[in-house]
Amino acid sequence: MDLELRHLRAFTALAHHHSYTRAATELMVTQPALSRTIQQLEATLGIRLVDRSSRHVTLTPAGQEFLFHARRVLGNLDQAARDMRAHRTLRLGFSWLLPDPWAQRTIARFERATDAKVTLARVDHPVATLETARIDIALLRGHLELTGATVHPLFNEQRIAAISTSSFLAARKSIDWSEFHQWPLVVNTVTGTTTPGSWHPAAAPRTVIPCANYDEWLENVAADRGVGVVPALAARRAAHSGVRFIPLTNAPAIPVRLAHLPTGGRRPLLREFLHAATAPECTATADAVPGNDHGAR
Known part of the structure; x- marks a missing residue:
């Protein structure tokens, strides 16, 4: 019979607990199954590892020596597995x-x-x-x-309005979603989440200022080319000295x-x-x- 990892794990668990009952519980096997595995290991090695003359589980001198090698093999294997997982x-x-x-x-x-x-x-x-x-x-x-x-x-996510600090709207405490049809809307056509299609057709902004990324969008709003709508986290993480973020009411999430x-x-x-x-x-x-x-x- 070839030496298998299950033999090493069973032997090290038994050596750790000094009890077939506790080792079997850790390994989630029955006590007779654990006993058979230890016997298979001893038969494979051709040497007795566990002293069965005592009421308590103790290792023979050969068992003590083999325990050192078994723990080293299992430790190296576990470390190799961790190293490989780290590459994933x-x-x-x-x-x-x-x-x-x-x-x-x-x-x-x-x-x-x-x-x-x-x-x-x-x-x-x-x-x-x-x-x-x-x-x-x-x-x-x-x-x-x-x-x-x-x-x-x-x-x-909630939406928030972006208004130029030079706009007459900058003094507002909030803006309602239904008001945007009155003003040009700056739209990031590549990665933006708000376009005229975000409104009902009858209430959609009639003028669009297109741009291709967030930086362009922010600079257009700051230059008061139009108003903007963006996810609310922009107010915390993508601020601009020329832009004020204003809460929206009745805006779709x-x-x-x-x-x-x-x-x-x-x-x-x-x-x-x-x-x-x-x-x-x-x-x-x-x-x-x-x-x-x-x-x-």
């Missing part, structure tokens, strides 16, 4: 600021549970990047229709979701990440609100 990565793609503290809590929980690492990739088109296998999972905002991807809802392709070689890591991402302590984000579409998007 899950690539998370996002097009704009990650929600906080969701991202920090999710990544920490996932990495503790798996010994794997999360690498972050800022991409303009997360779904297309998924299809090229450059990322494994994508964080999405808004109502983008997806085909061929598995989607997991997380929470909804922004759905936040995770998406991944249904196939791939990282399914165990994806399952662990989704488990962490949807844990209550992670989804209780600073800007999470109940869904409130009001017929808008």
